[in-house]
Amino acid sequence: MSTSNDIIGKCRKNIRQRLPRPCLSDIDATVYTDPLEEFIIQATAAGCRIVKDRKKEDLDSIIKECYPDAKVIASALPEVKSATVNPDNIKKAQDLNGTDVGVIEGKFGVAENGAIWFPQEVKERAVDFISENIVALIDEDEIVSNMHQAYQKVTFNDYGYGVFIAGPSKTADIAQVLVMGAQAARSMTIVLLKS
Amino acid sequence: MSTSHSKLAKKFLENQQYADWHDSTFWGLRVKRDKMAAAVPEWEQLREKASQIKRHTLTNLDIYLQKFADAAEKNGVEVHWAKDAEEFNEIVYGILKDNNAKKMVKSKSMLTEECDMNPYLEARGIEVVETDLGERILQLAHQRPSHIVVPATHLTHDDVGELFEKELNTKKGDHDPTYLTYEARLSLRDEFLTADAGMTGANFGIAETGDIVVCTNEGNADMSTSVPDLQIAAIGLEKIIPDYECLAVFVRLLARSATGQPSTTYTSHFRKARPGAKKMHIVIVDNGRSEWLADEDHWETLKCMRCGACMNSCPVYRWSGGYSYSFFIPGPLGINLGMLHDPKKYSGNVSACTLCLGCQNVCPVKINLGEQIYKWRQTLDGLGVANPEKKMICKAMDYVFDNKSVYNTATSCAHIVNNLPSFMVNNGLNPWAYAHKMMKFPKKPFHKDMED
Structure with a gap:
């Protein structure tokens, strides 16, 4: 088998000239005067339902209101009293299959594309994907304008995993017809928390 | 005077109604891309920066590859190096065997297509399940991708409906895309739950932090890696970029160029194995790429981030389809990559270009695709394949x-x-x-x- 030296050495031998790194701080990136407003527009376009001006204490009633038939609710958030499964202390990821609603908290949102940053915070991150529906919490003051700002803000912990999610899972692989709910969540409700 | 491409294109055009549908479907993607580009005032600046970042990274690739491997190893990931397709396949098989894995779910990876990985593993008793819906359709239909982003879009919903009736026992005559997608979801869910290993490709590798970054709309890369115990990522060495500041530029361009979305649904960053899971593996693949760095006329093809915009824009691609090209990647990108891999074998594709240069005007990393095709044409006589x-x-x-x-x-x-x-x-x-x-x-x- 090849070693790193073989392949890196070959690259070194074949590089003809070394070009400098461009300056990126002068990118004239779009900044929104009201990032929250743009975030709502983009997240809605990505297929999300938006619930505004709420508190963490309202979560159980929001879940009931948005997903009245939900039986299996997975969350590690202490405010979700109606949770039936905790993704932090189940034995294996497979046990989360059949979850009707997964409730997860994001760190911040991005206005230009409606995405939310979720670093892994529980043992089984499968909850973000395997649940039929996702309820995502986000502080309405924590919205940045664009991905340049977003990548300055991303944080990781020891789990070593994080994901931007913009709306429910989707596909247009059959004849370019857009269908929500490919392999992961079929719907996503964003709860904007009032600070 | 026909080339291999023009002969197959002629066949494709026999069904004019289908050809019209094919053209308008892919043109639709181009129109969506145009709308997105127009909505970002700094679009052209982003393209220029993206090109410069790639030029910088590729001409310092030795340094960035080392940095990436060091960071990944520090995260506890085992890094493997494959000089060619054969070595890549052997490494992947070795990892699966060592971990006693019999079934692997995987998300879309053009690299594994390039290396013909699936047949290699299947011949050794490994069950490989594609989980991107388009790739799954093709796997069931025993076809190869006809496009790098939307691999099964050449099939109509009736084609898929009939295939699923046979393969997934769906309701006879119900060819509604929503219904068919739901049935595929149910069947793939079983595969995720019972797989021993999950594999992804990589849109980007981040040298500073060792992240493998994967962009999908379906969430299949995340399902493939958050349920099974063993995670393998395959990455071509040209996919390494320096850091997050650079990544932001590419993420802003990728989905807008590919499908006309402001971002993919999921942009996932993998640094290490899940708690309790087996060690994560990254396989870095060369397969000719390090040689291309020395090719003064063509090294910039390595800047590509596989968005497919060049194909959607190409009038020849839209009017001849992915299967008219003899290389597994079609369109302007595939013509160039084919020639880099094996110019004698794939020279029949260089005629598939009107030199309109539409491809390089939409390319988010500004690869001079059309100009390169022109240059390849000048080499045909030397290769002994001029007409x-x-x-x-x-x-x-x-x-x-x-x-x-x-x-x-x-x-x-x-x-x-x-x-x-x-x-x-x-x-x-x-x-x-x-x-x-x-x-x-x-x-x-x-x-x-x-x-x-």
Whole structure:
């Protein structure tokens, strides 16, 4: 088998000239005067339902209101009293299959594309994907304008995993017809928390 | 005078109704891309920066590869190096065998297509399940991708419906895309739950932090890696970029260029194995790429981030389909990559270009795809694959254009052709007459008219 030296050495031998790194701080990136407003527009376009001006204490009633038939609710958030499964202390990821609603908290949102940053915070991150529906919490003051700002803000912990999610899972692989709910969540409700 | 591409394109065009549908479907993606680009005022600046970042990274790739591998190892990931497809397949099989994995779910990876990984593993008793819906459809239909982003879009919903009736026992005659997608979801869910290993490709590898970054809409890369115990990522060495500041530029361009979305649904960053899971593996693949760095005319093809915008824009791709190209990646990108891999084998594709240069005007990393195709054409004679008829015609034109009197005589007499009976002009010996009406020559040539 090849070693790193073989392949890196070959690259070194074949590089003809070394070009400098461009300056990126002068990118004239779009900044929104009201990032929250743009975030709502983009997240809605990505297929999300938006619930505004709420508190963490309202979560159980929001879940009931948005997903009245939900039986299996997975969350590690202490405010979700109606949770039936905790993704932090189940034995294996497979046990989360059949979850009707997964409730997860994001760190911040991005206005230009409606995405939310979720670093892994529980043992089984499968909850973000395997649940039929996702309820995502986000502080309405924590919205940045664009991905340049977003990548300055991303944080990781020891789990070593994080994901931007913009709306429910989707596909247009059959004849370019857009269908929500490919392999992961079929719907996503964003709860904007009032600070 | 036909090339391998033009022969297959002719077949493709036999069904004009299908060809029309194919053209408008892929043009639709181009229109969506245009709308997205127009909505970002700094779009052209982003393209220029993206190109410069890639030029910088590729010309310092030795440094960034080392940095990436060091960071990944520090995260506890085992990094493997494959010089070619064979070594790549052996490494992946070795990892699966060592972990006693019998079934692997995987998300879309053009690299594993390039290396013919699935047949290699299947021949050794590993069950490989594609989980991107388009790739899954193709796997069930025993077909190869016809596009790098939307691999099964050449199939109609009836094609998929009939396939699923046979393979997934779906309801007879129900070819509604929503229903078919739901049935595929149910069947793939079982596969995720029972797989021993999950594999992803990589859109980016981050040198500073060792992240593998994967962009999907379906969430299949995350399902593939958050349920099974063993995670393997395959990455071509040109996919390494320095850091998050650079990543932001590419993430803003990728989905807008590919499908006309402001971002993919999921942009996932993998640094290490899940708690309790087995060690994560990254396989870095060369397979010719390090050699291409030395090719002054063509090294910039390595900047590609596989968005597919060049294909959607290409009139030849839209009117000939992915299977008219002999290389597994079609369109302007595939023509160039094929020539880099094996110019003799894939030279039949370089004719598939009108030199309109639309591809390089939409390319988010500004690869000069069309200009490179022009350059490849100049090498055909040296490869011994130039078309003899065309060579003869060029020689004849050389003679006519170099001799003023011959040129004057020829242009003055050309109008005689107008009076020849049709069968003498519009026949198989005159390639102009195929799909064209023969033009009328004027009695007085243009330059004579100007002199008077």
